[in-house]
Amino acid sequence: SQWEQIRDLLPGREGHVGGTAADNRLFVEAVLYRYRAGIPGRDLPTRVGDWKNVHRRLRRWCESGVIERIFRHLAADHDNAYMMIDSTIVRAHQHSAGARKKGGADQAIGRSRGGLTTKIHAIVDAAGKAVALSLTPGQRADITEAEPLLDEVDPKAFIADKAYDADPLIDKLEDREITPVIPSKRNRRNPRKTSFLLYKNRNIIERFFARLKHFRGIATRYDKLKSTFLAAVQL
Structure with a gap:
Protein backbone atom coordinates (compact mmCIF):
# COMPACT_ATOMS: atom_id res chain seq x y z
CA SER A 1 0.00 0.00 0.00
CA GLN A 2 2.93 2.36 0.67
CA TRP A 3 4.43 1.58 -2.73
CA GLU A 4 1.11 2.33 -4.46
CA GLN A 5 1.18 5.85 -3.00
CA ILE A 6 4.56 6.76 -4.49
CA ARG A 7 5.07 4.63 -7.59
CA ASP A 8 3.53 7.21 -9.95
CA LEU A 9 5.76 9.99 -8.61
CA LEU A 10 9.07 8.37 -9.51
CA PRO A 11 11.22 8.97 -12.60
CA GLY A 12 11.74 5.92 -14.78
CA ARG A 13 8.13 4.75 -14.44
CA GLU A 14 6.32 3.40 -17.47
CA GLY A 15 5.15 6.22 -19.73
CA HIS A 16 7.49 8.77 -18.11
CA VAL A 17 9.84 10.83 -20.27
CA GLY A 18 13.16 9.04 -20.72
CA GLY A 19 14.12 5.43 -20.10
CA THR A 20 11.89 3.05 -18.14
CA ALA A 21 13.51 1.61 -15.02
CA ALA A 22 12.89 -2.06 -14.32
CA ASP A 23 13.75 -1.82 -10.64
CA ASN A 24 12.26 1.35 -9.12
CA ARG A 25 10.70 -0.54 -6.24
CA LEU A 26 13.85 -2.59 -5.63
CA PHE A 27 15.88 0.62 -5.50
CA VAL A 28 13.55 2.23 -2.93
CA GLU A 29 13.67 -0.99 -0.88
CA ALA A 30 17.49 -0.90 -1.03
CA VAL A 31 17.61 2.67 0.28
CA LEU A 32 15.16 1.94 3.08
CA TYR A 33 17.03 -1.27 3.99
CA ARG A 34 20.32 0.58 4.25
CA TYR A 35 18.93 3.23 6.59
CA ARG A 36 16.91 0.75 8.61
CA ALA A 37 19.97 -1.42 9.24
CA GLY A 38 22.47 1.46 9.43
CA ILE A 39 25.00 -0.33 7.23
CA PRO A 40 27.58 1.17 4.84
CA GLY A 41 26.38 1.34 1.24
CA ARG A 42 28.96 -1.21 0.09
CA ASP A 43 27.44 -3.78 2.51
CA LEU A 44 24.07 -3.81 0.75
CA PRO A 45 22.96 -7.36 -0.20
CA THR A 46 23.73 -8.20 -3.82
CA ARG A 47 20.06 -9.06 -4.42
CA VAL A 48 19.19 -5.34 -4.38
CA GLY A 49 21.76 -4.49 -7.04
CA ASP A 50 25.21 -2.95 -7.21
CA TRP A 51 25.78 -0.64 -4.25
CA LYS A 52 27.56 1.95 -6.38
CA ASN A 53 24.53 2.26 -8.64
CA VAL A 54 22.23 2.56 -5.63
CA HIS A 55 24.33 5.38 -4.20
CA ARG A 56 24.69 7.13 -7.54
CA ARG A 57 20.95 6.97 -8.16
CA LEU A 58 20.12 8.19 -4.65
CA ARG A 59 22.37 11.20 -5.14
CA ARG A 60 20.74 11.89 -8.51
CA TRP A 61 17.28 11.80 -6.91
CA CYS A 62 18.47 14.09 -4.10
CA GLU A 63 19.85 16.69 -6.49
CA SER A 64 16.77 16.62 -8.73
CA GLY A 65 14.37 16.88 -5.78
CA VAL A 66 12.55 13.59 -6.41
CA ILE A 67 12.40 12.52 -2.76
CA GLU A 68 11.40 15.99 -1.59
CA ARG A 69 8.52 16.00 -4.08
CA ILE A 70 7.38 12.61 -2.75
CA PHE A 71 7.50 13.94 0.81
CA ARG A 72 5.57 17.12 -0.01
CA HIS A 73 2.96 15.19 -2.00
CA LEU A 74 2.27 12.84 0.92
CA ALA A 75 2.51 15.61 3.53
CA ALA A 76 -0.15 17.66 1.71
CA ASP A 77 -2.78 15.28 3.09
CA HIS A 78 -2.57 16.44 6.70
CA ASP A 79 -4.76 17.35 9.65
CA ASN A 80 -4.96 21.11 10.24
CA ALA A 81 -6.70 20.95 13.63
CA TYR A 82 -3.40 21.41 15.41
CA GLY A 115 30.49 15.94 19.94
CA LEU A 116 29.63 16.14 16.24
CA THR A 117 25.86 16.31 15.93
CA THR A 118 22.99 17.19 13.60
CA LYS A 119 19.61 18.46 14.74
CA ILE A 120 16.41 17.34 12.99
CA HIS A 121 13.57 19.87 13.22
CA ALA A 122 10.04 18.70 12.47
CA ILE A 123 6.44 19.85 12.44
CA VAL A 124 3.90 17.05 12.69
CA ASP A 125 0.11 17.10 12.56
CA ALA A 126 -2.44 15.63 14.99
CA ALA A 127 -2.04 12.20 13.39
CA GLY A 128 1.74 12.20 13.90
CA LYS A 129 2.54 12.76 10.22
CA ALA A 130 5.54 14.95 9.40
CA VAL A 131 4.52 17.95 7.30
CA ALA A 132 7.74 20.02 7.44
CA LEU A 133 11.36 19.03 8.08
CA SER A 134 14.76 20.70 8.20
CA LEU A 135 18.31 20.08 9.42
CA THR A 136 20.73 22.31 11.30
CA PRO A 137 24.04 21.83 13.13
CA GLY A 138 23.49 20.31 16.55
CA GLN A 139 24.35 23.45 18.54
CA ARG A 140 21.72 25.59 16.77
CA ALA A 141 18.85 26.76 18.99
CA ASP A 142 15.49 25.07 18.36
CA ILE A 143 13.60 28.30 17.78
CA THR A 144 15.75 29.35 14.80
CA GLU A 145 13.84 26.96 12.53
CA ALA A 146 10.36 27.65 13.92
CA GLU A 147 9.41 30.55 11.65
CA PRO A 148 10.79 29.07 8.38
CA LEU A 149 8.95 25.78 9.01
CA LEU A 150 5.80 27.60 10.10
CA ASP A 151 5.66 29.27 6.67
CA GLU A 152 4.95 25.82 5.19
CA VAL A 153 1.86 25.04 7.30
CA ASP A 154 -1.41 26.63 8.38
CA PRO A 155 -2.78 24.93 11.52
CA LYS A 156 -5.54 26.25 13.79
CA ALA A 157 -3.35 25.73 16.87
CA PHE A 158 0.41 25.36 17.26
CA ILE A 159 1.93 23.33 20.11
CA ALA A 160 5.51 23.70 21.32
CA ASP A 161 7.50 23.53 24.55
CA LYS A 162 9.01 26.44 26.49
CA ALA A 163 12.05 26.62 24.20
CA TYR A 164 9.77 28.25 21.61
CA ASP A 165 8.35 30.89 23.96
CA ALA A 166 9.59 34.03 22.19
CA ASP A 167 7.66 37.18 21.39
CA PRO A 168 8.48 37.26 17.63
CA LEU A 169 7.12 33.73 17.17
CA ILE A 170 4.06 34.37 19.34
CA ASP A 171 3.32 37.58 17.42
CA LYS A 172 3.64 35.78 14.09
CA LEU A 173 1.22 33.08 15.23
CA GLU A 174 -1.31 35.64 16.44
CA ASP A 175 -0.98 37.67 13.22
CA ARG A 176 -1.89 34.53 11.29
CA GLU A 177 -4.76 33.77 13.72
CA ILE A 178 -3.07 30.56 14.89
CA THR A 179 -3.60 29.77 18.57
CA PRO A 180 -0.22 29.41 20.33
CA VAL A 181 -0.14 26.49 22.79
CA ILE A 182 3.26 27.27 24.28
CA PRO A 183 3.85 27.42 28.05
CA SER A 184 5.46 30.64 29.27
CA LYS A 185 9.03 30.65 30.52
CA ARG A 186 9.54 31.38 34.22
CA ASN A 187 11.14 34.73 33.51
CA ARG A 188 8.20 36.05 31.46
CA ARG A 189 6.69 39.03 33.27
CA ASN A 190 3.16 38.45 32.04
CA PRO A 191 2.61 34.69 31.61
CA ARG A 192 0.13 33.77 28.90
CA LYS A 193 -2.76 31.40 29.39
CA THR A 194 -2.11 28.00 27.86
CA SER A 195 -4.50 25.13 27.10
CA PHE A 196 -2.69 22.32 28.88
CA LEU A 197 -5.46 19.93 27.77
CA LEU A 198 -4.24 20.49 24.20
CA TYR A 199 -0.58 20.73 25.23
CA LYS A 200 -0.69 17.13 26.50
CA ASN A 201 -0.89 16.02 22.87
CA ARG A 202 2.75 17.05 22.41
CA ASN A 203 3.67 13.43 23.11
CA ILE A 204 2.69 12.79 19.48
CA ILE A 205 5.86 14.43 18.16
CA GLU A 206 8.00 12.63 20.75
CA ARG A 207 6.61 9.32 19.48
CA PHE A 208 7.26 10.47 15.90
CA PHE A 209 10.96 10.95 16.68
CA ALA A 210 11.05 7.58 18.47
CA ARG A 211 9.69 5.84 15.33
CA LEU A 212 12.09 7.76 13.11
CA LYS A 213 15.06 6.59 15.16
CA HIS A 214 14.12 2.95 14.64
CA PHE A 215 16.09 3.53 11.44
CA ARG A 216 19.67 3.12 12.63
CA GLY A 217 21.00 5.19 9.72
CA ILE A 218 18.88 8.10 10.98
CA ALA A 219 19.57 7.66 14.71
CA THR A 220 23.26 7.98 13.79
CA ARG A 221 24.19 10.09 10.79
CA TYR A 222 26.67 8.47 8.41
CA ASP A 223 26.01 10.68 5.34
CA LYS A 224 28.50 13.40 4.54
CA LEU A 225 26.07 15.60 2.61
CA LYS A 226 23.12 17.41 4.17
CA SER A 227 20.96 16.81 1.09
CA THR A 228 21.44 13.02 1.31
CA PHE A 229 20.63 12.84 5.02
CA LEU A 230 17.60 15.12 4.66
CA ALA A 231 16.31 12.97 1.79
CA ALA A 232 16.68 9.89 3.99
CA VAL A 233 14.68 11.54 6.79
CA GLN A 234 11.99 12.59 4.29
CA LEU A 235 11.77 9.11 2.79
Missing part, protein backbone atom coordinates in the same frame (compact mmCIF):
# COMPACT_ATOMS: atom_id res chain seq x y z
CA MET A 83 0.29 20.87 14.73
CA MET A 84 3.40 20.75 16.89
CA ILE A 85 7.10 21.45 16.52
CA ASP A 86 10.18 20.03 18.19
CA SER A 87 13.68 18.86 17.37
CA THR A 88 15.92 15.92 18.12
CA ILE A 89 19.70 15.52 18.19
CA VAL A 90 21.45 12.73 16.28
CA ARG A 91 25.12 11.86 16.63
CA ALA A 92 27.17 12.38 13.48
CA HIS A 93 29.53 9.45 12.91
CA GLN A 94 33.14 10.21 12.01
CA HIS A 95 32.39 8.95 8.49
CA SER A 96 29.94 11.83 8.01
CA ALA A 97 32.57 14.50 8.66
CA GLY A 98 35.00 15.95 6.17
CA ALA A 99 32.75 16.58 3.16
CA ARG A 100 34.13 19.20 0.78
CA LYS A 101 32.40 22.54 1.22
CA LYS A 102 31.50 23.46 -2.33
CA GLY A 103 30.86 27.19 -2.30
CA GLY A 104 30.86 27.21 1.50
CA ALA A 105 27.89 24.82 1.69
CA ASP A 106 26.65 24.09 5.22
CA GLN A 107 26.39 20.33 5.77
CA ALA A 108 24.38 20.71 9.02
CA ILE A 109 27.05 19.19 11.26
CA GLY A 110 28.11 21.08 14.36
CA ARG A 111 29.69 20.58 17.74
CA SER A 112 27.63 20.32 20.89
CA ARG A 113 28.19 18.61 24.22
CA GLY A 114 27.82 15.24 22.54
Whole structure:
Protein backbone atom coordinates (compact mmCIF):
# COMPACT_ATOMS: atom_id res chain seq x y z
CA SER A 1 0.00 0.00 0.00
CA GLN A 2 2.93 2.36 0.67
CA TRP A 3 4.43 1.58 -2.73
CA GLU A 4 1.11 2.33 -4.46
CA GLN A 5 1.18 5.85 -3.00
CA ILE A 6 4.56 6.76 -4.49
CA ARG A 7 5.07 4.63 -7.59
CA ASP A 8 3.53 7.21 -9.95
CA LEU A 9 5.76 9.99 -8.61
CA LEU A 10 9.07 8.37 -9.51
CA PRO A 11 11.22 8.97 -12.60
CA GLY A 12 11.74 5.92 -14.78
CA ARG A 13 8.13 4.75 -14.44
CA GLU A 14 6.32 3.40 -17.47
CA GLY A 15 5.15 6.22 -19.73
CA HIS A 16 7.49 8.77 -18.11
CA VAL A 17 9.84 10.83 -20.27
CA GLY A 18 13.16 9.04 -20.72
CA GLY A 19 14.12 5.43 -20.10
CA THR A 20 11.89 3.05 -18.14
CA ALA A 21 13.51 1.61 -15.02
CA ALA A 22 12.89 -2.06 -14.32
CA ASP A 23 13.75 -1.82 -10.64
CA ASN A 24 12.26 1.35 -9.12
CA ARG A 25 10.70 -0.54 -6.24
CA LEU A 26 13.85 -2.59 -5.63
CA PHE A 27 15.88 0.62 -5.50
CA VAL A 28 13.55 2.23 -2.93
CA GLU A 29 13.67 -0.99 -0.88
CA ALA A 30 17.49 -0.90 -1.03
CA VAL A 31 17.61 2.67 0.28
CA LEU A 32 15.16 1.94 3.08
CA TYR A 33 17.03 -1.27 3.99
CA ARG A 34 20.32 0.58 4.25
CA TYR A 35 18.93 3.23 6.59
CA ARG A 36 16.91 0.75 8.61
CA ALA A 37 19.97 -1.42 9.24
CA GLY A 38 22.47 1.46 9.43
CA ILE A 39 25.00 -0.33 7.23
CA PRO A 40 27.58 1.17 4.84
CA GLY A 41 26.38 1.34 1.24
CA ARG A 42 28.96 -1.21 0.09
CA ASP A 43 27.44 -3.78 2.51
CA LEU A 44 24.07 -3.81 0.75
CA PRO A 45 22.96 -7.36 -0.20
CA THR A 46 23.73 -8.20 -3.82
CA ARG A 47 20.06 -9.06 -4.42
CA VAL A 48 19.19 -5.34 -4.38
CA GLY A 49 21.76 -4.49 -7.04
CA ASP A 50 25.21 -2.95 -7.21
CA TRP A 51 25.78 -0.64 -4.25
CA LYS A 52 27.56 1.95 -6.38
CA ASN A 53 24.53 2.26 -8.64
CA VAL A 54 22.23 2.56 -5.63
CA HIS A 55 24.33 5.38 -4.20
CA ARG A 56 24.69 7.13 -7.54
CA ARG A 57 20.95 6.97 -8.16
CA LEU A 58 20.12 8.19 -4.65
CA ARG A 59 22.37 11.20 -5.14
CA ARG A 60 20.74 11.89 -8.51
CA TRP A 61 17.28 11.80 -6.91
CA CYS A 62 18.47 14.09 -4.10
CA GLU A 63 19.85 16.69 -6.49
CA SER A 64 16.77 16.62 -8.73
CA GLY A 65 14.37 16.88 -5.78
CA VAL A 66 12.55 13.59 -6.41
CA ILE A 67 12.40 12.52 -2.76
CA GLU A 68 11.40 15.99 -1.59
CA ARG A 69 8.52 16.00 -4.08
CA ILE A 70 7.38 12.61 -2.75
CA PHE A 71 7.50 13.94 0.81
CA ARG A 72 5.57 17.12 -0.01
CA HIS A 73 2.96 15.19 -2.00
CA LEU A 74 2.27 12.84 0.92
CA ALA A 75 2.51 15.61 3.53
CA ALA A 76 -0.15 17.66 1.71
CA ASP A 77 -2.78 15.28 3.09
CA HIS A 78 -2.57 16.44 6.70
CA ASP A 79 -4.76 17.35 9.65
CA ASN A 80 -4.96 21.11 10.24
CA ALA A 81 -6.70 20.95 13.63
CA TYR A 82 -3.40 21.41 15.41
CA MET A 83 0.29 20.87 14.73
CA MET A 84 3.40 20.75 16.89
CA ILE A 85 7.10 21.45 16.52
CA ASP A 86 10.18 20.03 18.19
CA SER A 87 13.68 18.86 17.37
CA THR A 88 15.92 15.92 18.12
CA ILE A 89 19.70 15.52 18.19
CA VAL A 90 21.45 12.73 16.28
CA ARG A 91 25.12 11.86 16.63
CA ALA A 92 27.17 12.38 13.48
CA HIS A 93 29.53 9.45 12.91
CA GLN A 94 33.14 10.21 12.01
CA HIS A 95 32.39 8.95 8.49
CA SER A 96 29.94 11.83 8.01
CA ALA A 97 32.57 14.50 8.66
CA GLY A 98 35.00 15.95 6.17
CA ALA A 99 32.75 16.58 3.16
CA ARG A 100 34.13 19.20 0.78
CA LYS A 101 32.40 22.54 1.22
CA LYS A 102 31.50 23.46 -2.33
CA GLY A 103 30.86 27.19 -2.30
CA GLY A 104 30.86 27.21 1.50
CA ALA A 105 27.89 24.82 1.69
CA ASP A 106 26.65 24.09 5.22
CA GLN A 107 26.39 20.33 5.77
CA ALA A 108 24.38 20.71 9.02
CA ILE A 109 27.05 19.19 11.26
CA GLY A 110 28.11 21.08 14.36
CA ARG A 111 29.69 20.58 17.74
CA SER A 112 27.63 20.32 20.89
CA ARG A 113 28.19 18.61 24.22
CA GLY A 114 27.82 15.24 22.54
CA GLY A 115 30.49 15.94 19.94
CA LEU A 116 29.63 16.14 16.24
CA THR A 117 25.86 16.31 15.93
CA THR A 118 22.99 17.19 13.60
CA LYS A 119 19.61 18.46 14.74
CA ILE A 120 16.41 17.34 12.99
CA HIS A 121 13.57 19.87 13.22
CA ALA A 122 10.04 18.70 12.47
CA ILE A 123 6.44 19.85 12.44
CA VAL A 124 3.90 17.05 12.69
CA ASP A 125 0.11 17.10 12.56
CA ALA A 126 -2.44 15.63 14.99
CA ALA A 127 -2.04 12.20 13.39
CA GLY A 128 1.74 12.20 13.90
CA LYS A 129 2.54 12.76 10.22
CA ALA A 130 5.54 14.95 9.40
CA VAL A 131 4.52 17.95 7.30
CA ALA A 132 7.74 20.02 7.44
CA LEU A 133 11.36 19.03 8.08
CA SER A 134 14.76 20.70 8.20
CA LEU A 135 18.31 20.08 9.42
CA THR A 136 20.73 22.31 11.30
CA PRO A 137 24.04 21.83 13.13
CA GLY A 138 23.49 20.31 16.55
CA GLN A 139 24.35 23.45 18.54
CA ARG A 140 21.72 25.59 16.77
CA ALA A 141 18.85 26.76 18.99
CA ASP A 142 15.49 25.07 18.36
CA ILE A 143 13.60 28.30 17.78
CA THR A 144 15.75 29.35 14.80
CA GLU A 145 13.84 26.96 12.53
CA ALA A 146 10.36 27.65 13.92
CA GLU A 147 9.41 30.55 11.65
CA PRO A 148 10.79 29.07 8.38
CA LEU A 149 8.95 25.78 9.01
CA LEU A 150 5.80 27.60 10.10
CA ASP A 151 5.66 29.27 6.67
CA GLU A 152 4.95 25.82 5.19
CA VAL A 153 1.86 25.04 7.30
CA ASP A 154 -1.41 26.63 8.38
CA PRO A 155 -2.78 24.93 11.52
CA LYS A 156 -5.54 26.25 13.79
CA ALA A 157 -3.35 25.73 16.87
CA PHE A 158 0.41 25.36 17.26
CA ILE A 159 1.93 23.33 20.11
CA ALA A 160 5.51 23.70 21.32
CA ASP A 161 7.50 23.53 24.55
CA LYS A 162 9.01 26.44 26.49
CA ALA A 163 12.05 26.62 24.20
CA TYR A 164 9.77 28.25 21.61
CA ASP A 165 8.35 30.89 23.96
CA ALA A 166 9.59 34.03 22.19
CA ASP A 167 7.66 37.18 21.39
CA PRO A 168 8.48 37.26 17.63
CA LEU A 169 7.12 33.73 17.17
CA ILE A 170 4.06 34.37 19.34
CA ASP A 171 3.32 37.58 17.42
CA LYS A 172 3.64 35.78 14.09
CA LEU A 173 1.22 33.08 15.23
CA GLU A 174 -1.31 35.64 16.44
CA ASP A 175 -0.98 37.67 13.22
CA ARG A 176 -1.89 34.53 11.29
CA GLU A 177 -4.76 33.77 13.72
CA ILE A 178 -3.07 30.56 14.89
CA THR A 179 -3.60 29.77 18.57
CA PRO A 180 -0.22 29.41 20.33
CA VAL A 181 -0.14 26.49 22.79
CA ILE A 182 3.26 27.27 24.28
CA PRO A 183 3.85 27.42 28.05
CA SER A 184 5.46 30.64 29.27
CA LYS A 185 9.03 30.65 30.52
CA ARG A 186 9.54 31.38 34.22
CA ASN A 187 11.14 34.73 33.51
CA ARG A 188 8.20 36.05 31.46
CA ARG A 189 6.69 39.03 33.27
CA ASN A 190 3.16 38.45 32.04
CA PRO A 191 2.61 34.69 31.61
CA ARG A 192 0.13 33.77 28.90
CA LYS A 193 -2.76 31.40 29.39
CA THR A 194 -2.11 28.00 27.86
CA SER A 195 -4.50 25.13 27.10
CA PHE A 196 -2.69 22.32 28.88
CA LEU A 197 -5.46 19.93 27.77
CA LEU A 198 -4.24 20.49 24.20
CA TYR A 199 -0.58 20.73 25.23
CA LYS A 200 -0.69 17.13 26.50
CA ASN A 201 -0.89 16.02 22.87
CA ARG A 202 2.75 17.05 22.41
CA ASN A 203 3.67 13.43 23.11
CA ILE A 204 2.69 12.79 19.48
CA ILE A 205 5.86 14.43 18.16
CA GLU A 206 8.00 12.63 20.75
CA ARG A 207 6.61 9.32 19.48
CA PHE A 208 7.26 10.47 15.90
CA PHE A 209 10.96 10.95 16.68
CA ALA A 210 11.05 7.58 18.47
CA ARG A 211 9.69 5.84 15.33
CA LEU A 212 12.09 7.76 13.11
CA LYS A 213 15.06 6.59 15.16
CA HIS A 214 14.12 2.95 14.64
CA PHE A 215 16.09 3.53 11.44
CA ARG A 216 19.67 3.12 12.63
CA GLY A 217 21.00 5.19 9.72
CA ILE A 218 18.88 8.10 10.98
CA ALA A 219 19.57 7.66 14.71
CA THR A 220 23.26 7.98 13.79
CA ARG A 221 24.19 10.09 10.79
CA TYR A 222 26.67 8.47 8.41
CA ASP A 223 26.01 10.68 5.34
CA LYS A 224 28.50 13.40 4.54
CA LEU A 225 26.07 15.60 2.61
CA LYS A 226 23.12 17.41 4.17
CA SER A 227 20.96 16.81 1.09
CA THR A 228 21.44 13.02 1.31
CA PHE A 229 20.63 12.84 5.02
CA LEU A 230 17.60 15.12 4.66
CA ALA A 231 16.31 12.97 1.79
CA ALA A 232 16.68 9.89 3.99
CA VAL A 233 14.68 11.54 6.79
CA GLN A 234 11.99 12.59 4.29
CA LEU A 235 11.77 9.11 2.79
